[in-house]
Amino acid sequence: MSQTQKSIAVLTSGGDAPGMNAAVRAVVRAGINKGMKVYGVYRGYNGLLNGDVEEMNLRSVSDIIGNGGTMLYTARSEEYATPQGIQRAADFCRSIGVSGVVVIGGDGSFRGARCLTNAGINCIGVPGTIDNDIACSEYTVGFDTAMNTAIQMVDRIRDTAQSHDRCSIVEVMGRRCGDIALQTGIATGATAILVPEVQYNIERDVIARIINTQKTGKKHFIVVVAEGVGGVRDLAKYVEQRLGIESRATILGHVQRGGSPTLRDRVVASEMGFKAVELLEQNIGNRVVAMQGGKIVDLDINEALDMPRVFDEELYKIAMTISI
Numbered sequence: 107m108s109q110t111q112k113s114i115a116v117l118t119s120g121g122d123a124p125g126m127n128a129a130v131r132a133v134v135r136a137g138i139n140k141g142m143k144v145y146g147v148y149r150g151y152n153g154l155l156n157g158d159v160e161e162m163n164l165r166s167v168s169d170i171i172g173n174g175g176t177m178l179y180t181a182r183s184e185e186y187a188t189p190q191g192i193q194r195a196a197d198f199c200r201s202i203g204v205s206g207v208v209v210i211g212g213d214g215s216f217r218g219a220r221c222l223t224n225a226g227i228n229c230i231g232v233p234g235t236i237d238n239d240i241a242c243s244e245y246t247v248g249f250d251t252a253m254n255t256a257i258q259m260v261d262r263i264r265d266t267a268q269s270h271d272r273c274s275i276v277e278v279m280g281r282r283c284g285d286i287a288l289q290t291g292i293a294t295g296a297t298a299i300l301v302p303e304v305q306y307n308i309e310r311d312v313i314a315r316i317i318n319t320q321k322t323g324k325k326h327f328i329v330v331v332a333e334g335v336g337g338v339r340d341l342a343k344y345v346e347q348r349l350g351i352e353s354r355a356t357i358l359g360h361v362q363r364g365g366s367p368t369l370r371d372r373v374v375a376s377e378m379g380f381k382a383v384e385l386l387e388q389n390i391g392n393r394v395v396a397m398q399g400g401k402i403v404d405l406d407i408n409e410a411l412d413m414p415r416v417f418d419e420e421l422y423k424i425a426m427t428i429s430i
Contacts, residue, residue: 112140114386115159115199116379117147118176119215120219122363123234123248125371126176126210131167132379133208138164140387145204149179151186151218154195154384159202170228170371174251186218188339193370196225198396206386208379210234210247213411216394220407228391230382231407234375236363239283242267242398242410252362253280253289256295259358260294264328273316273327273353280332284417286362287332292425297327299425301415302334312341312349321428327351354371 116133118126130146136146146162147153160166170177174223199207199222207229208237209219212235218231233240236252242250256278267274280286284301297319298312316327329345331338342355367375378395381402386392394410396403 110386111143112205113143113145114206115145115204115384116178116180116206116210117146117150117153118180118234119209119211119218119359120180120182121148121212122175122180123236123246124174124251124363124365124367125168125247125375127167127173128367128372128375129210129232129234129247129379130176130178131171132376133383134162134167134193136166136380136383138139139164140383142383142387143203145231146178147207149181150215151191152181153178153185154198155183155185155191157198169374172366174366175208179415185228196222196227199227205389206230206391208232208382208386210379211241211379212237212246212301213248216407217413218412220392223240223392223407225266228386228389229407230385230391230404231394231410232375232378232382233394233396237280237283238285238362239280239415240396240410241413241415242405243398245374245377247371247398248363248367249285250368253286253293254368255362255365256286256290256358257293259361260290260296260330262326263356264294264326267326267328267354270352271302271325273329273342273345273349273351275329275331275338275345275353277331277336277338277355279335279358279359283415284332284334287330288418288422288425291330291429292421296330296429298329299311299422299429300329300335301329301417301422302332304422306335308341312345315430316345316349316351322430357404
């Protein structure tokens with residue numbers, strides 16, 4: 107091996123998201139194509155603390171682009187959150203000659219990347235989270251697949267709701283971000299959509315909407331609720347007591363995280379992974395790769411983490427108008 111050969115590493119951190127494997131594949135193959143040595147780090151930042159790494163080759167990432175989850179696994183690390191842990195991780199990177207790390211994950215993962223960069227190891231963040239809750243990027247890897255999974259599940263629930271003249275209250279993922287709920291609600295014709303970004307009133311935003319829709323002859327109803335709003339079981343009981351409509355609550359849960367990534371997630375992940383390697387090739391760190399205006403760009407990680415997230419109020423208004 108040439109003494110001047112650049113070595114980089116790639117890890118996945120936080121919650122898994124469909125498309126993470128496509129991003130890992132892009133990093134490995136782009137890096138090798140540029141003459142780099144590329145290490146895969148297993149189980150997130152824990153892998154840097156435990157030396158759980160493996161040098162990757164082109165075949166290491168064969169046939170993973172269509173797989174859900176992450177071949178590198180993911181974990182949370184309490185030790186890494188300490189100054190001593192960060193220093194240990196940086197020292198380990200230096201011990202194997204790694205000068206840069208691609209971190210695929212969400213906000214928490216990016217904060218870890220910023221710490222590692224401050225300790226002397228260039229890091230690039232790639233947004234991988236199904237919630238689409240990274241403020242600096244209009245799209246995150248895994249979002250499209252999660253929504254497609256959600257609409258398939260809601261469509262099936264609708265079949266039963268229609269057969270029994272029921273109201274089905276469906277909780278989708280999104281603790282701080284209602285994007286999955288909003289777009290799934292539109293795509294499935296939900297009568298009501300509740301998201302954490304918009305203050306709601308049960309009587310006005312659920313009961314009245316169901317009553318108005320009943321007047322037009324409809325007898326079954328779907329209400330989509332973001333995880334951050336919660337309370338779907340209580341809401342189902344309230345709707346049944348208030349309106350006399352048989353109501354059921356369904357929490358989709360982790361089914362939304364799994365499954366083969368969609369075309370969009372595979373392509374965007376590949377673009378973002380490639381961009382991250384380009385930055386590390388230029389010895390650039392402390393950046394986040396993002397999508398803005400449909401284009402792949404990069405931003406300073408501090409600027410990215412400080413950005414306020416903007417909810418699409420116009421899309422929400424559209425949903426409220428046409429879901430009748």
